[in-house]
Amino acid sequence: MNDPVLELLRTRPELAELAAFPFNFDIDRADHVEDVRLASGGPLEPVAGDDNGGTYFVCGDGAVLYASSEGDAVLIAGSVTEALETIIRLPWWCEGIRPGLDEEQLLAAVREGDEEAREQFAPELDAQRAALLSGLGLPERPLVELAAMAESAAERTEPDHVLLNAEELGAYRLPGDPPRRSLRDVVLAPGREALERMRSGVPGSWEEVGADAVLRAGVVRAAQYDRREDDLPLLRFLLERENTERTEWFEEGRLAAVLVGLHGHLEDVPLLRAATGGGVTDAAGAVDWARTEDAERHGQDPSTQSEFTWIELARRQGRTEHARVALIRMLDDTGPDAARLQELSRALERLGDHAQAARAQFDLLSLQDTGWDRAAEAHVLARLERRKGDLRAARGALERARAAVGLDGAAPDETVSEWHRRGLGRMITEQHLELVLTAVEAGDADLARETMRHGKVLLGRIAKQFRSSLGDLPARATWAVARLGRGPK
Known part of the structure; x- marks a missing residue:
């Protein structure tokens, strides 16, 4: 990140010290409390933090995203320069600042907040502010302009700047009730x-x-x-x-x-x-x-109207991030509702977000009561895990599918007595063979061989017409594994 103001803070310790105290923009606190990423997949760089565990991130377009340690995140400025202007001149301790204030009202709110700050922790506040503004070369904009810039930034958080927990994939909330277009x-x-x-x-x-x-x-x-x-x-x-x-x-x-x-x-x-x-x-x-x-x-x-109506129309219009964010927030708010989870899983898969689709599918699988439904949803989970690149998770999903239909020594229920004579057997077999090919391509020979062993068992069990409908997939998987023994280790 080459923002000139950020470079000044990194090369001039006296300015960095002023930004850290009293204005709570500390470039030495750039480690967030957890691994995060943008839902859009865009670049994200932590550049500073505050003493409450919050972190300032710079996005690929230069905009600054603030994330609290409590799971809130919002865009605060279009650049580090704008962010520092706002932080210094409309600081965190001015609790009277709110949307809709005019210049005089903002000035009054800052004066009131500054007075308390001087008494409680920053007696040299005026000199510190002046030195930091001058050292960073920041302009003297009207406060109402700064407030409008911050409000405009907050409105742009969705869809391109939504923050996710990198492991669990849940979205950070928007703090308060910022204005946003539905x-x-x-x-x-x-x-x-x-x-x-x-x-x-x-x-x-x-x-x-x-x-x-x-x-x-x-x-x-x-x-x-x-x-x-x-x-x-x-x-x-x-x-x-x-x-x-x-x-x-x-x-x-x-x-x-x-x-x-x-x-x-x-x-x-x-x-x-x-x-x-x-x-x-x-x-x-x-x-x-x-x-x-x-x-x-x-x-x-x-x-x-169903929310999925607007999500599907957004997808068709090419508004991928709008659709993605809406689906993620819906998934975050969805409890043990199998029908809704299935619709979310399928919609996210159509969007190409296999990681979020797998997240929904995993929860959906846990709600299935019959062997047939467990096998059917497990084969979908295997496909999603494979497509997102987690081959071990795909293997685990296929283990659950086999167990549901009574393979691997498991005891099936009566709903799956004819699984091998129906389309379910074909679908499970297909996912085994697809995982074989993906594992070979990824260089995971052990996984490829293991999955092929199960694939051969399945090919021997499913009805002849289903084996034929798989086309050349069985042959391609077989030859891919056979070549592992002759290829480089």
Whole structure:
């Protein structure tokens, strides 16, 4: 980190001493209480600490993140220079500082806090502040500007600067209640803007939405929560495009059909029949169907929509970090709820975060009551552990899968009596063979050979059609292990 102010502190001990006391920015306390990393995977460097066990980190974009020893973390400035300005001129002991104060109110709050600081622990405060500001070459900004900069930084904590415990992968909390934009508003914004352009007849706006399935999904959602009688022509247009493209995301197409059907126009019946697979055949039936669907699945209150709706839309929009952070915070707040854990695990896997997906999957596996369910979820855990690079954990998950179906001497329950004749046997076998190939590639010959032994047993047990459906995977795994004996040790 080459911030000039930080370099000054590192090369001029007298300035570093002033920053450490009384302003509690101590470059000799840069060791945090635990290993941490950013959820985004970005660079993170600890540069200073305070006497409460908190740590100041510099992120890859130069922004400064403060993490307490109690599990809170928030962005405090866009650079070390800005952070020091704020720390020195709006110091920690000024408890009267709060959002919304004007310049005079901030000055009064600082004067009151400074007076107490002089009496209790820093009688030379004024000289110390002046010397540090001068030595670091910091500007004399208005306090209201500094406060606004700090507030703006806090708002940028999510999604790119969320701190995780590196081992358990839980996210640090945002302290207090800092202002932040909801994920729903983030992902709906493009659709809302495009909807207004379409309503206003902006040239090319309809063509733009028609050609972009992701933007169109946002427009349909925006129209759901902002319904207008004169929107019927554009709703028809959206539904026609959904009927034509038939993307894998059918939910917005169904919603567009509901919004059109609520108008009850006879000429829309062919569109609705196509959208509902023949479920709607006349105008009266269209209205009844649309009202029922709307009441049961949609409605006009966005707060009733599943959080996963916004997460999936964020993923489709390329807002990977927004989706990741939302899922991690949901996982942190999820107890022993198998259905929710499974949905989180699958969503995190789709996002490519195999470590967090494995975290959710591990908890999910512990909640399974039957041998079949334990085997099914254990094979998923094995896949996630392998993809995140923890091959020993993948081996452990496969051990649990084998135990669940009665291999390795375990006593299975009646739910898995036909496991080898059904798809579960294929899935468990496939994960063994995939782990063999990954272990060979990683140079772990012992793990590869051990897993292949179990893989051969499984290949001998599962039904013939399932062995055939594995393609050349068994042969590739077999040859990979065979070559271990001839290759370099």
